[in-house]
Each structure stands twice: as structure tokens, then as C-alpha cells.
Amino acid sequence: MHRLEEDLRPIVDQYFRGRGFRTYHEAFLLERWIDLLAVKDVVVAVELKIHDWKQALKQAVMYQLAADYAFVAMPFETAFTAYRHRWRFEDDGVGLLAVRGEEVRVLLEPEASLRRLPWLAEDLRAEGGPVTKRLPRRSVEGFTVASDWVPEDEGPLRPPVPTAPPGTPAAPAAARARRGRSRRR
Numbered sequence: 222m223h224r225l226e227e228d229l230r231p232i233v234d235q236y237f238r239g240r241g242f243r244t245y246h247e248a249f250l251l252e253r254w255i256d257l258l259a260v261k262d263v264v265v266a267v268e269l270k271i272h273d274w275k276q277a278l279k280q281a282v283m284y285q286l287a288a289d290y291a292f293v294a295m296p297f298e299t300a301f302t303a304y305r306h307r308w309r310f311e312d313d314g315v316g317l318l319a320v321r322g323e324e325v326r327v328l329l330e331p332e333a334s335l336r337r338l339p340w341l342a343e344d345l346r347a348e349g350g351p352v353t354k355r356l357p358r359r360s361v362e363g364f365t366v367a368s369d370w371v372p373e374d375e376g377p378l379r380p381p382v383p384t385a386p387p388g389t390p391a392a393p394a395a396a397r398a399r400r401g402r403s404r405r406r
Contacts, residue, residue, distance in 0.1 A: 226256065226269040229320050233257055233267055233294045236318075236325040250287050251341075253280070263289040264342060265331075267318070270295055274303035281315045285334035287341040290316065292331055297321035304328050 234244045234257060242259035249255075250266075257267040266284035270277035270293060281291040293315060295303060300319035303310070307329055310317055316331030 224271065226271060229269045229271075229294055229296070230257060232320050232323055233269065233318065233325060235323075237265065237267075250284065253283065255284055255288075257294075258288070265290045265292065267292045267294050270299075272299055274299065274306070277303075278309060278313065278315060282313050282336070285314070285336040286338050289334055289337060289342075290331040291334065292316040292318050294318040294320055294325070297326075300328055 230246060234246070237244050237257070237259035240261075242261045242265065245258040245260070247254045247256065248258040248266075255266045256269040259265040259267065264287070266281065266288035268277045268280045268284065268291070274293065274295060277293040277295070281293050284291045291314075293303065293310070294300075295318070297319045300317060303317060304319075307317070310329050314332035314334065315329075316327065317329040319326045319328050
């Protein structure tokens with residue numbers, strides 16, 4: 222019996238390799254990780270889940286932004302529970318794979334993604350393969366990523382003090398002015 226997503230990965234990987242696909246584990250897409258990506262003439266994204274088919278379906282729908290087709294792969298028993306709600310998968314065009322032992326069975330065929338964004342799909346189709354390791358975060362002016370923030374002194378951690386843009390009143394002065402006004406008019 223499959224107890225972890227990692228138990229499903231080699232079986233589903235072999236299923237797609239047997240059909241001539243190149244496969245990648247943990248491909249990066251929009252701050253998320255696609256569990257399994259299969260690339261040939263088309264790009265197929267697979268979300269592996271043991272129990273939570275609703276969450277798996279949400280993730281597979283998001284993968285449709287870059288993949289031509291998306292599947293949810295689950296253990297046989299759980300996949301049939303999800304199959305009872307097949308209309309949800311059909312509405313979103315997501316396929317469903319059932320894994321039992323070393324066998325993979327297609328319970329629902331996926332539909333070609335209508336959500337696919339060509340500029341996003343290019344990275345997954347790249348000849349060298351998609352990004353399969355974490356990338357450093359990009360900096361955005363005016364924002365500090367919490368993991369990049371280093372306190373100025375060794376004292377207790379404090380968030381950075383926001384500063385007002387040039388030409389605007391400082392926030393503390395505006396707050397004092399509001400407090401000083403009479404509430405009666």
C-alpha cells in the first residue's frame with residue numbers, strides 16, 4: 222500500500238517513460254513545485270496525492286497555466302473516492318490516475334488546457350528541462366523578503382521601520398495630527 226507521495230512517484234514516472242516521455246521530479250512553477258512533469262510533444266503535469274483529492278485538483282488546475290495536460294495520481298482506493306466526484310475533474314479538464322502496486326490505470330482522460338499561457342509554458346518545454354531546484358528570490362523595490370532581512374543590531378528581532386516616500390508627510394506626524402483633531406464638528 223502507498224503511504225507517501227514518494228511511493229507513487231517511481232511508478233507514475235515509469236508509466237510516462239514507457240510512453241516515450243522525458244520526466245522531471247519537482248519542477249518549479251510560480252512559487253510551487255510540480256510533483257512530476259512529463260515532456261514529449263506535449264507537457265503533462267502530475268500532482269501526486271495520497272488522500273486529499275480536492276487539494277490535488279486545485280494544484281493540477283494551477284499547473285494547467287503552463288502544461289498542456291494535467292493529471293492527479295492517487296492510490297487505487299483513494300482514486301476511486303475521487304472518481305465519485307468525476308464531474309469536478311471533468312469541469313476542470315484534469316485527468317485522474319489510479320496507482321495499484323506497479324500498475325497505473327487512467328480513470329479520467331485529461332482535456333487540453335484552455336488556461337495555458339504560452340510564455341509560462343516555454344520554461345517547461347526547454348531542451349535542458351525545467352528548473353528543478355530552488356532559485357533565489359527576486360528583490361522588489363520597497364519590499365523585504367523575511368528570509369533576507371537581517372536585524373541591524375543583535376537585540377530582539379524587529380521589523381524594518383517603514384519610511385514615507387519623499388514629498389509625503391511622515392506617517393507618525395499624520396497620525397498625531399489626526400489624534401489632535403476634535404471629534405465634535
